[in-house]
Amino acid sequence: MDPFVTFHDQHSPAAAGSLSQELMVGLAATPKYTSPKFFYDRRGSELFDAICEQPEYYPTRTEEAILRAAASEIAEAVGRDATLIELGSGASRKVRLLLEALHPACYLGVDISRDFLLDSTRRLATDYPWLEVHAACADFSQPMCWPEGLSGERPVAFFPGSSIGNFTPAEAEAFLVGLAQLLPPGGGLLIGVDLIKDRAILNAAYNDAAGITAAFNLNLLERLRRDFEAEVEPSRFHHLAFYNEVESRIEMHLVSRCDQAIRLAEERFFFAEGESLHTENSYKYSVAGFVELAGRAGFEPCAHWTDRDALFCIHYLER
Ligand code: AVI
Secondary structure, eight states, X not given: OOTTEEEEEOOOOOOHHHHHXXXXXXXXXXXXXXXXXXXXXXXXXXXXXXXXXXXXXXXXXXHHHHHHHTHHHHHHHHOTTEEEEEETOTTOOHHHHHHHHHOOSEEEEEESOHHHHHHHHHHHHHHOTTSEEEEEEOOTTSOOOOOTTOOSSEEEEEEOTTGGGGSOHHHHHHHHHHHHHHSOTTOEEEEXXXXXXXXXXXXXXXXXTTOHHHHHHHHHHHHHHHHHOOBOOGGGEEEEEEEETTTTEEEEEEEESSSXXXXXXXXXXXXXXXXXXXXXXXXXXXXXXXXXXXXXXXXXXXXXXXXXXXOEEEEEEEO
């Protein structure tokens, strides 16, 4: 183990059998659905990184630009005594901008993907020798607790990327209630939230011309074959993503090109031509709408920052 990173293992991965049960529940439902967590095998994570580089996918570069432009204001609002806790730390790119502005004594990266987490926290420990670095392998969408041994008084959670948008609003509220319970009074939440905007911009972001989002969506079926020994022919489905204005969300689906079945374990799930498997929602919020939701979960708004085109918002809230 790298001497500069304290590793805390809080995750016992669900057995393949229970994941396969979960998939079967969604495939048997009407309409059919799968949880977005099934996107993220190694190939899915690589494709997601590639999505973030696409010219149409504005959230990543816009959030980074806001962090860069507002770094000192953010540091002012958050305070320099924070223990920074990054939820879903992944490649830990955005947090570097914050570390440089906040100079906290202690950082904890929390991610479900052990290898990714270890690589990225080791890189942080090397690049920021003054920083006490902890890594917790955990599924932060499930109840968790902060590991022992973090120095610093005031935890501030950093949840970038508008990953909150992949929960339904009710799930997002429940998640924030759980997070609020982990924070002492005065503890903070710095969170990136994608904003409601012109549908043409949203539709383009999830239908990039290079077809990377389509490949990301279809990789789910490849993964069913690879990891769950499903019988499924991905070329018999096509990618569909559109903005549902009533629900303020992008919906991603895989639409069947013909009458067919997916076999998983001993079950067969029939698709009529044109029937879809709903693979993801990505909710968009107004600034006020998100503040209201977070308020119901026990967070008070302190400050927020947006870009000039009002594409994306970073909120800072406290308990
Ligand atoms: C991870 N999450 C915030 C992305 C989003 O925009 O909802 C996942 C994604 N799906 C398709 N493109 C990107």
